[in-house]
Amino acid sequence: MKGNVIVGQSGGPTAVINSSLVGVYKTAKDRGAKKIYGMLHGVQGLLEEKVVDLSEHIRNDLDIELLKRTPSSYLGSCRYKLPNIADGEETYKKIFSILKKLEIEYFFYIGGNDSMDTIKKLSDYAMIRGIDIRFIGVPKTIDNDLAATDHTPGYGSAAKYISSILKEVIRDGLVYDQKNVTIVEIMGRNAGWLAGAAALARCEDCEGPDMIFLPEIDFDIDCFIERVDKIQREKESVVIALSEGIKLPDGRYVCELTDYAQYVDAFGHKLLAGTARFLANKAAKEIGCKTRAIEFSTLQRCASHIVSRVDITEAFQVGGAAVKAAFEGESGKMITLKRLSNDPYQCTTDIYDVHKIANVEKLVPREWINEDGTYVTSDFINYVRPLIQAELTPIMVDGLPRHLYYKEKMK
């Protein structure tokens, strides 16, 4: 018999984040954990003792299958940054007294950069105070910007969603015998991994997007308009994929030129929206062609109805590997994915010191973007293609995908 376990989800959701939750839950249960708790809304909820006994919510194998297919963080999430230990001793005391009361021995946190910062600080505090709790991070983010891991669970499904619907959008653009330019806006504040995945739409039955712009490369608006003009003279339907986070040479986001630039979200981040429409309107005015803008929007992180089976399986595996590592005595680590080979694709899990991961942002390497910054290279495509393979069929009930819902949220 092992001691009690607690697990939380943090940061933005992905289509497969709950598969990692299931991976932690099932592996911990199978390996003899006494109780398995879930924090509601991550550490922020934990601080208010918002904790549930997961066995009351995940009651059987059907629940497990439903949860794997449920988008958004089942337990709720937060964007809570722990204070430095020196400045915020009170917060740590509070967290650890709650963990003590629950008799927690293993602590798992599913998240991205900020969440790994939480694992780092909590494991440091435990070490300093000689508290015997193991802290392991479980990687997750559609942005794929975590260091040390080959890729992050959540990215493959977002890439599959983006490239699948882009194929549909490209075909839609061919419907009329009339020149038209479509600009699609893809998530990604600083890293272009998601926008780059648009290149997957170029395949036997689809020519793919004509250009792709990533935030890693300075964006020149005049040069963009010129390029669009040139392409639309040569072909009827032009499709351009770009990242919401593309920036001007002076460092401003392109979307800061729009009317919505004044809006910031609850975390003080500038609202990145309207880039595609801004550029589509500009192209329409300056080139005189029919344009349209499409934001792929929040569906990129919650389209559970079309996920990658590779991704959802790996999401489960990193959850399971986290439990195994903690039960074997590891702490202050994050599980990583380690690619063994590309063809055939083989990947295993590994473990890495969280201190070297937290707050580091992995961008698309310059050499994976073509020279003029308008497309990704075949190295990029070979990297991402294995991650979108195969499907996990949704469980359809009355015509719609069924989810496992957390009851107290249904009101």
Added chain:
Amino acid sequence: MKGNVIVGQSGGPTAVINSSLVGVYKTAKDRGAKKIYGMLHGVQGLLEEKVVDLSEHIRNDLDIELLKRTPSSYLGSCRYKLPNIADGEETYKKIFSILKKLEIEYFFYIGGNDSMDTIKKLSDYAMIRGIDIRFIGVPKTIDNDLAATDHTPGYGSAAKYISSILKEVIRDGLVYDQKNVTIVEIMGRNAGWLAGAAALARCEDCEGPDMIFLPEIDFDIDCFIERVDKIQREKESVVIALSEGIKLPDGRYVCELTDYAQYVDAFGHKLLAGTARFLANKAAKEIGCKTRAIEFSTLQRCASHIVSRVDITEAFQVGGAAVKAAFEGESGKMITLKRLSNDPYQCTTDIYDVHKIANVEKLVPREWINEDGTYVTSDFINYVRPLIQAELTPIMVDGLPRHLYYKEKMK
């Protein structure tokens, strides 16, 4: 042996419009048509003799299965309005000389209101001139605004897409422990059938949208903001679905209040876009809550990766029924869908005089919208629910849905 057949697609595409094309093609072939031609870009292409022999493109049963799953109009579409016969004799002479050259005896046109106007005029002309060609319309439109038919092929799949992704978006809105309002913008210029389908997301595992606004009801912005304010005081995550075509009491579209109001599309229609974002920004300012806007965009008419099997089957059936009717001597008619019962859902095809259909727009009945105009009634939901049932699995190749592509468009 029957004579030659020609088929075209017109107006906006749907996710299942190619299933109707397959229905025409396969039934005509099975019933002994000599040649089956396709017009590229509808009547507009026909006038330029852009015509293909479909058997060179749909070569086997796998092609048929792929084509059923291919979004956008395979043959290309147009928005071409024929002149009145009295004013445009030349156009008619040209069309009929091309049809004569191709030895066409049966003419099928897959489309909505405008396309039925084409069938009406061509069949009138043939009758006046004593030309022995049969003209039959095959209904199609995601907007569901065609008269005489219980519903239109294309609507069920769009409704399934909208309600499926709305479930995901609603769950996404619950992720943070923070008040937020999401406004989703759904297609529909004058008729609220698509926006109303958002109500399907209210089911056992999802509370559905909090309010739904259709273009059939005048939209009062102040009243809207008040209502949103009231709901967001009572619950954490608020989701509102509205039609892009909602109008102010003075008849202007709400989106005419936005900065994008100046844009018109190639057909002179005002670009309906930005309504959700306009209202989200207004709500953010006036209520002070976190808001976001999501446009469901063109995916509503091209998301072949999640279609309704009921819809795709009926789309095929109306194509087949059109051939049967024409081969039995009918002309100047449109195939309709006739619902026999709701539970169990049973539906058959019928045939209707196209003169009574063309240019008539079917709106959501007032009694299917609640009194204060903020939701649809159970009658509406019972009407639409059978239409989203069951799925047709995409054929996935290398991680992406495979389509049948028309080669000359791939350049």
